[in-house]
Amino acid sequence: MDRFLRNIFFTLLLTIIAFFSFSPGSLTKSPEEINRIKKIYYQNHLLRYKNIFRYDERSEGDTLVDILTYDLYFDLHPEEKLLKGIAKIKFTLKNKNTNYIDLNFYDNFDLTGLLLNGKNIDYDYDENLLSIPLNGTLPDTSIVEVRYEGTPGRGGFVGFAFGTINDNSLVYTLSEPDYASTWFPCNDIPVDKALLDIRIENDSSKISVSNGILMDVKNKGDRKVYHWKTLYPISTYLITLYSSDYVSFSDDYISLDEQDTMKIEYYVLPDKLDNARIDFAENPKIMKFFAETFGEYPFINEKYGVAEFLWQLGAMEHQTITGVASNLIGGNNFFLDVYIHELAHHWWGDAVGPKSWNDIWLNEGFSSYCEALYFESVSGRSALFSTMQSKYQENFNGILSNPESNLFSSTVYNKGAWVLHMLRWEVGDSLFFSSLRAYYEKFKYSNAATGDFITVCDSVTGGNLDDFFEQWIDRKGQIELEYDYRTYNKDNKYITEIKLIQLNDLYKFPLEIQFKYDEENSDYFRIYVDAQKQEISFQTITEPKQVILDPKGWLLMNIR
Secondary structure, eight states: OOHHHHHHHHHHHHHHHHHHHTSGGGGGOOHHHHHHHHHHHHHHHHTSSTTTOOOOOOOGGGOSEEEEEEEEEEEEEGGGTEEEEEEEEEEEESSTTOOEEEEEOOTTSEEEEEEETTEEOOOEEETTEEEEEOOSOOOSSEEEEEEEEEOOOOBTTBEEEEEEETTEEEEEEEOTTTOGGGTSOBOOSTTOOBEEEEEEEEETTOEEEESSEEEEEEEETTEEEEEEEOSSOBOGGGOOEEEESOEEEEEEEEOTTSSOEEEEEEEEOGGGHHHHHHHTTTHHHHHHHHHHHHSSOTTTTSOEEEEEESOTTOEEOOTTSEEEEGGGOOSSOTTHHHHHHHHHTTTBTTTEEESSGGGTHHHHHHHHHHHHHHHHHHHOHHHHHHHHHHTOOSOOOSBTTBOGGGTTSHIIIIIHHHHHHHHHHHHOHHHHHHHHHHHHHHHTTEEEOHHHHHHHHHHHHTSOOHHHHHHHHSOOSOEEEEEEEEEEEETTEEEEEEEEEESSSOOOEEEEEEEEOSSSOEEEEEEEEOSSEEEEEEEESSOOSEEEESSSOOSOEEEO
């Protein structure tokens, strides 16, 4: 099956699943049936971008411009699928001697005006680039203003969408990884964060939602203009808008120092209101757990919110306003892990952004592990291990340090989560969580690469974790371990000899071994494995009935 047909198949399959999952009878489904549905859903969720997205591999050093602010105005005409835009972009030059700047911008729009520092100027607009020549010396900061109109071209699965539901319009965006340029001119790389003002004009019956805080709503005849503003820098792929016949409700979150109360705002279509009140109810509790674990919610002076949108393959962590598929709002809390994951992204991905898309596991692996951490906090250590087992697979494609076509695959999500899980086992809980807090604090509101995270971990733990990260970030595969053991009596003591053989590349790791004497009594030993073949022996008073390696499930390992 070719890529296009395969993904159509997955989409149709998800639609069928959604129909049965959220029918009235779904409330009577057995736990096994619910888990089966969720497993199929997540297989599709993790495959949502694989082999479809191309992504811009430019890095910070490849661009000549540093964007400071985006001031955007979007005049929406859903009936005509027409977008009229005004983008005012304040920037500085990285190289004062350059004679042009390039902005990413899909070339299907009609440009109706372009000004540089208030003056008309020539430009070249082709191959999805807007190139602007610079005549003479510019001031330290400059403003380019672009006026345009047209129907946005699709990028990835969405980009910008004039959608409809029940004969009503729902305009929404999803720009990850580099499709913000399908609807406004920008430097479309994650590392160039900027401040944002965004105004959205639509029919007066519509509520329009975006990032940050709502500054004002102004009437304009039979239309309304919503003005949203960020107080914190934002990457282009996290900029969004939603506009529809929303109804809204809210929760309160009280900051850890109890000095601030922040609104958690929800926007859904009227038929989803009752279900949303049930499904979204745990968000304040989730937010408090992450704040206590990593540091205060990073956008405490803005908001957190969730808006229903029509992309049906999952959710998207737009900064301060997560988009959630309408088919995930069922009133039965089947997809709590999705809500946990997207909220976790506001620490990992939104506040601490990736320097490049090769660092995407710092977003998705971290947020996936946060699902396990939250369930552990609610239901105990057994929930941590059962959640991680649900993310286990024998063969992860590609490597985390350069995911290439696996940019949004289970390798990035699930192996990324396993790397954190194993790091926790390697260094212990105290140093692990101290490392995450230090990493968050150092790179909050900026961007980090994998090497930056490793440096922080080395600094906090006082060790050298090069071997650990090399074997899990830069390699394919996992530990393939064969073992055998024998127990004999000597001088009224039991000697157990264990032989370990690694069948593939050498991995170095701490290994827990359980000696199980009966159903209620066991001893646990921790050793360090650092050789292809290793023999160890233990002396016990009681004869072990069973010897189990890694009994709890700390390691990405296949045991034979």
